[in-house]
Amino acid sequence: MSEKTQKTSWFKGLSREFKKIIWPDKMTIAKQTAAVVSVSVVLGIIIAIVDFAARYGVDLLVK
Numbered sequence: 001m002s003e004k005t006q007k008t009s010w011f012k013g014l015s016r017e018f019k020k021i022i023w024p025d026k027m028t029i030a031k032q033t034a035a036v037v038s039v040s041v042v043l044g045i046i047i048a049i050v051d052f053a054a055r056y057g058v059d060l061l062v063k
Contacts, residue, residue, distance in 0.1 A: 024032075
């Protein structure tokens, strides 16, 4: 099999695989994006609180 034939076959296979993909609709994408942003904000707040508490605890021990 020549290199050109291999490339053509690979691209045809890739095209067939892309046709099998079920892409989500806009509403699903919006919901998933909102979920990711919400969880990120909540985790950021939790990490900030833990950081503040740890810093406050260390300051109490050092002073």
